[in-house]
Amino acid sequence: MRILFMTIAVAAAFMVAMMLPAKAAVYQQGIVYVIYEETGDASPKDKTDLNANGVPDFVEDVATQVNAARELFNGVFNFPDPLESEHFKNATSIEVDVESKTTMGNYNGYSGRQVRKQSRHDPNERAMHFKVANTINPHKNATPAHEYFHLLQYGVTDFRNAWFKEGTARWAQDSVQKKNYPDDKDISFILEDESAAEEIFKGSYEVANQFWYPLVMKMNDKVTIPDELIKKYKYVDGSPVFLDNIIYGPNVIRAVLIKLKSKEELAAAEFGTLKEWRKKGKRAETNNKFIMDSVREVYNDKL
Ligand SMILES: [Zn+2]
Structure with missing residues (x-):
């Protein structure tokens, strides 16, 4: 009887432990x-x-x-x-x-x-x-x-359109990966032709390969990751975090991001106020032309 009681008590304690969220x-x-x-x-x-x-x-x-x-x-x-x-x-x-x-x-x-x-x-x-x-x-x-x-x-910036948001975040992955860059792909027609740009606006992650990588390569924004940084960041097993010391695009992408901030008021005009735009317009299709304008301006400035 006593053993049975103890067994029930242990089982009950075990069940309580199972039900409590682990810290x-x-x-x-x-x-x-x-x-x-x-x-x-x-x-x-x-x-x-x-x-x-x-x-x-x-x-x-x-x-x-x-x-x-x-x-x-x-x-x-x-x-x-x-x-x-x-x-x-x-x-x-x-x-x-x-x-x-x-x-x-x-x-x-x-x-x-x-x-x-x-x-x-x-x-x-x-x-x-x-x-x-x-x-x-x-x-x-x-x-x-x-x-x-x-x-x-x-x-x-509060622009959230996926071709920009996910496309450039996918681009950012190159920082810690070995990237096989797409072959020399001319994207100037996308910058010039509204209907070609429309296709890009529908995209998301894949826009990195369709547009962002070719853009930064065309602008020849090739940068070397400093040796000190490559030596500094290692995983526990000793392997390096940065798998390649070459990255294309940091100056272009940074310039586009900063340019976007200056386009928020223009994008918000379609929604009345910045506050309203932040509530309802961060992904609006009407944003696309302002995002692409930012890219065009950076492209034409050649940095
Ligand atoms: Zn993402």
Whole structure:
């Protein structure tokens, strides 16, 4: 009887433990905080811990890729720092939530558009944030750099049309990947011909290959990633974050982003006020001509 009672008590305790949400673990690397479950469906699928510090290498590698992309874009290429933006006012950190792939569905990442007023690692701090799926391999997958680039975009402009937003974020992945650039593809007709541009406006990620890469190659914006940076950023197993020291386009893409900010008032005119545009017009088709005008102006300025 006593054994039976104890068995029931243990089983009940086990069930309570199963029902309670597991307390998330927090890993900090500089201003990047990766928040993850240690067990269960949302925990990192790959729990390899080569440096035996109790943190899955996946978690450290995600943080390393974010810091590497951040130093490259903001430190070396002088993109406006989202942490200093009006949009993410007073944010001091970046939180990366590791999510179950089952919950994420088709996506490997999802960027938070608004500042997290009470960050998960410290309710007295404000954080920018994004999610990554617990199944990605940062050595081969640039989702952390891609999502960080979205934060950078949000810090500069409220234009959200996918051919610009996803096209340039896909371009940004080149920072940590080895890119086979598309063959010399002439895009000048897209800049000149409205109907050719219409096709581009319908696109999203694939516009990187159809338009953004050919544009930055045509403008010969070829930049070398500094050696110090390549040596500085390594994953836990010692392999480099930057797989190639060549990237095309940082000066062009930065110039387009900054130019876009100056087009917001014009785009908003169709909606009455900037406030109304921010509410209803960030993805409006009427934005397309202003985004393309920004590209044309940068192209004609030749930087
Ligand atoms: Zn994206």
